[in-house]
Amino acid sequence: MRIGELARRTGVSERMLRYYEHEGLLNPKRTDSGYRDYGPEEVDAAHRIRVLSAAGLKIRSIRLLLPCVLGIKPVFHPCAQARAALQHEVEKLDVKLRDLGESRRVVASLLNAINVNEALQLDVR
The missing domain is CATH 1.10.1660.10 (Multidrug-efflux Transporter Regulator; Chain: A; Domain 2)
Known part of the structure; x- marks a missing residue:
């Protein structure tokens, strides 16, 4: 084909x-x-x-x-190289997940700060 x-x-x-x-x-x-x-x-x-x-x-x-x-x-x-290659990929994914978790925490804290600031502004009015 x-x-x-x-x-x-x-x-x-x-x-x-x-x-x-x-x-x-x-x-x-x-x-x-x-x-x-x-x-x-x-x-x-x-x-x-x-x-x-x-x-x-x-x-x-x-x-x-x-x-x-x-x-x-x-x-x-069974392939000898499969275990090492997959272990390496799992380790890379673990690093990405950790980095994404930290990014999410930063973004969520910024969002929370905006929400708190908006709530404070409403209370002042």
Whole structure:
């Protein structure tokens, strides 16, 4: 199948499919005239890449994990590199969550200060 059909089947844009190929995540065959010719393996791989990407993983991690993921819903089979890569991703997410929590506290305290100030102004009137 051509790239447009793969995009329709997987919900991944043609641009992203080309990028995944450039990054070595997809390896379609080529026709005699040079067109990409995607098969069932690429459909499955594109679905797996989409799931991993939606989880927030970057290309470097996806490249390590892709051979370890089976099917559209992530089911892992034993891969030595999977544990270390996933542990690293969990640690990065923990840092992001901590940072987001602090950002939320700051924004909430500013909102609270505005609310208190408005209430004080109403009491003065």
